[in-house]
Each structure stands twice: as C-alpha cells, then as structure tokens.
Amino acid sequence: MIGNEDIRTPVPTIYGGMREQFADLWKKQVAELKAKFGGTIEAVKMPGVDLVEVPVIYVKKDQVIEVLKFMKDQEGFRYEFLADLTAVDEESDPRFEVVYNLYAVFTSHSRIRVKCKVREGEEVPTLVNVWPGANWAEREVWDMFGIRFTGHPDLRRILMDERWVGHPLRKDYPLRGYQLFPTPEPIDPKLLD
Amino acid sequence: METRAEKITESLGLGNSQHYNITHDPDDIWDDSRVIINIGPTHPAMHGALRMVAKLNGETIEKSYCMFGYTHRAKEKLGENRTYHQFVVYTDRLNYCSALNNNVTYAMAVERLMGIQVPDRTVWLRMICCELARVIDHFICLGINAVDLGAFSFFLYGFHQREEAYTLIEKLCGARLTTSYTRIGGMMHDAPEGWEKEVKAWVARTRKVIQEMDELLTTNKIWRQRTVGVAVFDKEDCMKYSFSGPNARAAGIDHDLRRDQPNMFYKDVEFDVPIAKNGDVFDRYLVRIEEVKQSLNIIAQCCDKMKKGPIWTEDKRVRIPDKDVVHNTMEGLIHHFKFFMTGFDVPEGEAYTVNEGANGEVGFYIVSKGAPRAHRMRIRGPSVWHFQGLTPMVEGEKIGDMVAALGSINIIAGELDR
Structure with missing residues (x-):
C-alpha cells in the first residue's frame, strides 16, 4: 500500500469501508430516489467515481425534508439514524452546504449523505418534525454558520453566548475574534412556560 | 442602593x-x-x-x-487552521476520559482520506488502546454515577483499576490523560518490551474487580430502588434523539459499530454485545458493567494476536523521518522541517469516519481541498445528542433523579462543547 492512492482506492478492511459491500444497494437506492423525486435531486456523487466514501445526494433545499423523510421510512432505505447534521462554508456561489449524515442502523448498516446548497441569508426547512434530535444540531448550524431553519421551535445560539456577534465557523470570521462578557448568560423564564 | x-x-x-x-x-x-x-x-x-x-x-x-458551551474551545475552527499532524493533540481534549479512542478515530479518518493502510501491529495496538479507553471511561461513568447516588466505595474499586490502566498507558506514550498517542500512518512509539504481558496481567486482575463491583451493587436493594425505572428513555426516544453506544443498547437497540460496521480487526475477535430492554438508569449501568467484561476479553485476544512488526506505514508523505536521518543528513533535516512546518497535503475529498467510542458513535467528518489543513473538520461527539435527550428524560422525574440520569448517560463536557 505505497503510493498515491486516495479515497478512490478502496481500503475496506480496517477503516470500516463499505464500498464493495453496498455498491449494488446504493445504486438501487439512488435510482429509486431519482425516479421518485426527479428534478428535486440536483446531483449525485458516487463513491469510486467522485471523491466521496458514500453516495452524496444533492437535494433542492425546499424538498430536503420530504427526501429525508422518505429515506427514513421507505422500505429498502430505512436510514433511521440521523448520525450528524452540520454545514460547510464552501466559499462559492451557493455559499453553504447543509450536510445530513444518515445511517441504516437496523437493516443494512449502510451510510449515506444528503446535502443541500444554501445561499447566504436563505433559510432551510427544519428537520425537527422528523428527528426531534435535530434541534440542537440545527441550533449549532445557526450559531456557527448563520443559516436559519424555517419552523424551528427554538432557534437560539447554543455554544456561543446569546450576545455574541457573528458566526465563528464562517471562513471570514477571524481565528481570534474573541468577545468577552462580564456576566453569565441570563436565565430565560419564558423557556420554562 | x-x-x-x-x-x-x-x-x-x-x-x-x-x-x-x-x-x-x-x-x-x-x-x-x-x-x-x-x-x-x-x-x-x-x-x-x-x-x-x-x-x-x-x-x-x-x-x-x-x-452548555462553557468550555467551548473552537476545536472545529482550530481544525481548519492547524495541519493534520498538529490536530492530533486537540483530539485528546474531546472526550478526555477516553482520549485514546479519539486519537485512533481521528488517525483513521485522515488515513482513510489518504488511502493509507497501517501495518497489522498498529491496528492491534490501536484496538487495545480503544478497549482500554472504553474500560477506563466505563469505570469513571459507573463510579461517578454511584458516588452521586451515595455509594462511594464502589467508585474506589474502579478507580484503582483505572489508575493501573493509566500506568499502562503512561508506559505507551508518557502521558496519562492527554495521550496524543497516534500519528497519521502510525503510532508515536511502539509498545515497550513485555507490555502485552503487563496488560494481560491487568486484565486478569480487572476481571476479578469488575466481578466484585458487579456483586457489590447489582443486587443491592438501595441501588435498585434508586435506579430501576428512573429516567426511562425507551427505544423510540433513543432513535428520535440519535442515541448511540451503551445508552442506546440499554433501551434495546441491538447495535454496535464494532460488530455491525466493523473497522480495524474487530471482525477477528470474539465478543458479545450486551443489550438491556428498559432504558432506565439501572439498565445503562448493567450494560456498562457487561461491556467492561467484553472489552477485557477483547484486550486479552488482541494481546495474543498481536505480533512483532513495524508500526509505521511506508508512505513517505505521512511518515515522520527517523531521528538519526534528521540529525545526520541534509535531506532528512529538510524533510523533518517541511513535515512539521508545512504539513502534508491530504488529497481532495470528504469522508465521515466513525468508531464505537465509549459513549457511542464518535465521528470525524473531514472535507479536504487538497491542502495541509482541512477545509472542514466536523466532530460528532455522542455526548451532544445524549445531553439533548436529558430534558425529555427527566421531565416528570424528581430533581434528585436528575442527578442519577445525568450520571448514567455519561456526559463529558469536553466532547459536548468541543
């Protein structure tokens, strides 16, 4: 194993690689998604062809919840475990990508990734109604990237103080952009109603 | 006034x-x-x-x-501003109770992006590290949970074994808590001569201790009254809040990444995945006790199967040059300088690499643009998702049971705040 192999090279044994195991399943699932949602699926990146380790499905942001719900409940998919929800600042025209990492925990044990591209200032529909656990992850995306989620029940900052200005994980936020507050974050009794 | x-x-x-x-x-x-x-x-x-x-x-x-967020150290931002090699030390401070596990997961994530495969001995060593970390983490979780509920001596049983495990780790890498033991493509040092034997002796001692701990508390009437049926989080709730690891298994979710999506050589070792069904504090305790026993089995098997051999990959991109080459040749010195000052380029691509940590699914989602620094370094800590579940878990419970619930899901602030 010497040389310039990268992610295109399958190293299935020790890194939990799944390319051979799930190649057929993924192809079937992608075809089914394309047939069902058609133009909603903007692009698909497949492992072995593109520089990804699992299929990445780019979905138009308005339909992303329908697609995720379908992938959660549909027989043959059953991606019931929301492994991660995050975002990436791509510094290109649709500036951000919201990333959903899914895992079929009870059935095939395969993973898949759904992404939607978001411009600055645009909103993404919230996933809280499908997975209540997405609540804090979405709050973190808002806190760190400034992407708002439509219909989110409680979109406050989570890691940073409520009084913080700016969104630290944006590429244009300085590395040492410290902000200090003399008092702790106050309790909000309204949250307890 | x-x-x-x-x-x-x-x-x-x-x-x-x-x-x-x-x-x-x-x-x-x-x-x-x-x-x-x-x-x-x-x-x-x-x-x-x-x-x-x-x-x-x-x-x-x-x-x-x-x-939360009181110990937020902007690790994801730092991941975008440090080279891949420099970031190893930051992974220790995620889940500081099982630092080795984070080290291993991070190293695997970068190696996977680069298509590097490490030698067999390194993989076995990493598996021992992961399982040692799991035992340590479970001991602290069980012990602290018991201390919170008033059982102090139980904690000391585990703490003694935990200190001995730390001594073993100290022999590996010189540090007890913040280990930074892995490197991309290898390990900091090989294990010292006879280390496997010491580990096996420790395993034999710890087996007795965990048995003692089990007998001490599992059938204890006070412990049962305090924990059975408290802070129940059932299967559906666990799936809603993306619970993983022992907390999910306590609710009956039959899932373990080591068995279902095996990385490293977990295919080649035998172990059971303990499952409980009620999802209360007591079940989380039981699952952890059983997992410690299974981890000890895995460690013993790894020690037997580990053979002598190299611990570094031959790949020149990531291999840290040997010290005698650095001190005696100009090329070696340049290589050393470039390695530590500029870092190595990781090919373009993205990967989400997971490992079964002590608390659940630890994941690194790295997006690389071909530079020596990551474009995005996302860390998925299980504690975030578990802590989110605490609010629905304790609703309608007594305030004293909140302490039991919090201890049983093992929230580590370092991993939570990142």
Whole structure:
C-alpha cells in the first residue's frame, strides 16, 4: 500500500469501508430516489467515481425534508439514524452546504449523505418534525454558520453566548475574534412556560 | 442602593418576571409555589461545566432546559487552521476520559482520506488502546454515577483499576490523560518490551474487580430502588434523539459499530454485545458493567494476536523521518522541517469516519481541498445528542433523579462543547 492512492482506492478492511459491500444497494437506492423525486435531486456523487466514501445526494433545499423523510421510512432505505447534521462554508456561489449524515442502523448498516446548497441569508426547512434530535444540531448550524431553519421551535445560539456577534465557523470570521462578557448568560423564564 | 440579592436576581434575568410562579388556576394547589432553580455550570452534581435550569413543582421537574458551551474551545475552527499532524493533540481534549479512542478515530479518518493502510501491529495496538479507553471511561461513568447516588466505595474499586490502566498507558506514550498517542500512518512509539504481558496481567486482575463491583451493587436493594425505572428513555426516544453506544443498547437497540460496521480487526475477535430492554438508569449501568467484561476479553485476544512488526506505514508523505536521518543528513533535516512546518497535503475529498467510542458513535467528518489543513473538520461527539435527550428524560422525574440520569448517560463536557 505505497503510493498515491486516495479515497478512490478502496481500503475496506480496517477503516470500516463499505464500498464493495453496498455498491449494488446504493445504486438501487439512488435510482429509486431519482425516479421518485426527479428534478428535486440536483446531483449525485458516487463513491469510486467522485471523491466521496458514500453516495452524496444533492437535494433542492425546499424538498430536503420530504427526501429525508422518505429515506427514513421507505422500505429498502430505512436510514433511521440521523448520525450528524452540520454545514460547510464552501466559499462559492451557493455559499453553504447543509450536510445530513444518515445511517441504516437496523437493516443494512449502510451510510449515506444528503446535502443541500444554501445561499447566504436563505433559510432551510427544519428537520425537527422528523428527528426531534435535530434541534440542537440545527441550533449549532445557526450559531456557527448563520443559516436559519424555517419552523424551528427554538432557534437560539447554543455554544456561543446569546450576545455574541457573528458566526465563528464562517471562513471570514477571524481565528481570534474573541468577545468577552462580564456576566453569565441570563436565565430565560419564558423557556420554562 | 441595590442589595446583593437584588443584583443576583437581576443578573439571573428574574428581575421583573414573577409570572412563572402564578397560574391563577383555582384547582392548581401548587399555584404560587413553583420555583425555578439553576444547577451549574459549576456544581458538584454536574459532570463538567454544564448548566440546567429547571422549574420545580415541589420536587418534581415540570420543565427544564440545558445550557452548555462553557468550555467551548473552537476545536472545529482550530481544525481548519492547524495541519493534520498538529490536530492530533486537540483530539485528546474531546472526550478526555477516553482520549485514546479519539486519537485512533481521528488517525483513521485522515488515513482513510489518504488511502493509507497501517501495518497489522498498529491496528492491534490501536484496538487495545480503544478497549482500554472504553474500560477506563466505563469505570469513571459507573463510579461517578454511584458516588452521586451515595455509594462511594464502589467508585474506589474502579478507580484503582483505572489508575493501573493509566500506568499502562503512561508506559505507551508518557502521558496519562492527554495521550496524543497516534500519528497519521502510525503510532508515536511502539509498545515497550513485555507490555502485552503487563496488560494481560491487568486484565486478569480487572476481571476479578469488575466481578466484585458487579456483586457489590447489582443486587443491592438501595441501588435498585434508586435506579430501576428512573429516567426511562425507551427505544423510540433513543432513535428520535440519535442515541448511540451503551445508552442506546440499554433501551434495546441491538447495535454496535464494532460488530455491525466493523473497522480495524474487530471482525477477528470474539465478543458479545450486551443489550438491556428498559432504558432506565439501572439498565445503562448493567450494560456498562457487561461491556467492561467484553472489552477485557477483547484486550486479552488482541494481546495474543498481536505480533512483532513495524508500526509505521511506508508512505513517505505521512511518515515522520527517523531521528538519526534528521540529525545526520541534509535531506532528512529538510524533510523533518517541511513535515512539521508545512504539513502534508491530504488529497481532495470528504469522508465521515466513525468508531464505537465509549459513549457511542464518535465521528470525524473531514472535507479536504487538497491542502495541509482541512477545509472542514466536523466532530460528532455522542455526548451532544445524549445531553439533548436529558430534558425529555427527566421531565416528570424528581430533581434528585436528575442527578442519577445525568450520571448514567455519561456526559463529558469536553466532547459536548468541543
């Protein structure tokens, strides 16, 4: 194993690689998604062809919840475990990508990734109604990237103080952009109603 | 002149709002007697700098919310500003109870992006590290949970073995807590001569201790009354809140990444995945006790199967040059300088690499643009998702049981805040 192999090279044994195991399943699932949602699926990146380790499905942001719900409940998919929800600042025209990492925990044990591209200032529909656990992850995306989620029940900052200005994980936020507050974050009794 | 009490009330944001107290409902016998209490960020019952604000009705939690971020160190931002090699030390400070596990997961994530495969000995060594970390983490979780509920001696049984495990880790890498043991494509050092034997002796001793701990507490009447049926989080709730690891297995989710999506050589070792079904504090305790036993089995098997051999990959991109080459040749010196000052380029691509950590699914989602620094370094800590589940878990429970619930899901603030 010497040389310039990268992610295109399958190293299935020790890194939990799944390319051979799930190649057929993924192809079937992608075809089914394309047939069902058609133009909603903007692009698909497949492992072995593109520089990804699992299929990445780019979905138009308005339909992303329908697609995720379908992938959660549909027989043959059953991606019931929301492994991660995050975002990436791509510094290109649709500036951000919201990333959903899914895992079929009870059935095939395969993973898949759904992404939607978001411009600055645009909103993404919230996933809280499908997975209540997405609540804090979405709050973190808002806190760190400034992407708002439509219909989110409680979109406050989570890691940073409520009084913080700016969104630290944006590429244009300085590395040492410290902000200090003399008092702790106050309790909000309204949250307890 | 403002009194001190008024100042505090105001700083807590309770200045003019007394409305939480009064419902004006004639049937509500608790009207005008609800209290809001604030626990944390620095409170003995809170594990790390966590904060919970709860509205109490008598002793019962009616509604609560959690706050964290007090130890936020911007690790994801640092991941974008440090080279891949420099970031190894930051992974220690994620889940500091099982630092080795984070080291291994991070190394695997970068190696996977680069298509590097490490030698067999390294993989076995990493597996031992992971399992040692799991045992240590479970000991601290079980012990602290028991201390919170008043069983102090139980904690000391585990703590002694934990210290011995730390001594073993110290022999590996010189540090006890912040290990930074892995490198991309290898390990910091090989294990010293005879280390496997010491580990096996430790395993034999620990087996006895965990058996003793099991007997001490599992059938204990007080412990059972305090934990059975408390803070129940069933299978559906676990799936809603993305619970993983022992907390999910306690609710009957038959899933373990080591078995279902095996990385490293977990295919080649035999172990059982313990499952409970109720998802209460007691079941989480039982699952952890059994997992310690299984981890000890895995460690013993790894020690037997580990053979002598190289620990570094031959790949020149990531291999740290040997010290005699650095000190005696110009090329070696340049290589050394370039390696540590500029770092190595990781090919373009993205990967989400997971490992079964002590608390659940630890994941690194790395997006590389072909530079020596990551474009995005996302860390998925299981504690975030578990802590989120605490609010629905303790609703309707007594305030004292909140302490039991918090201890049983093992929140590590370092992993939570990142």
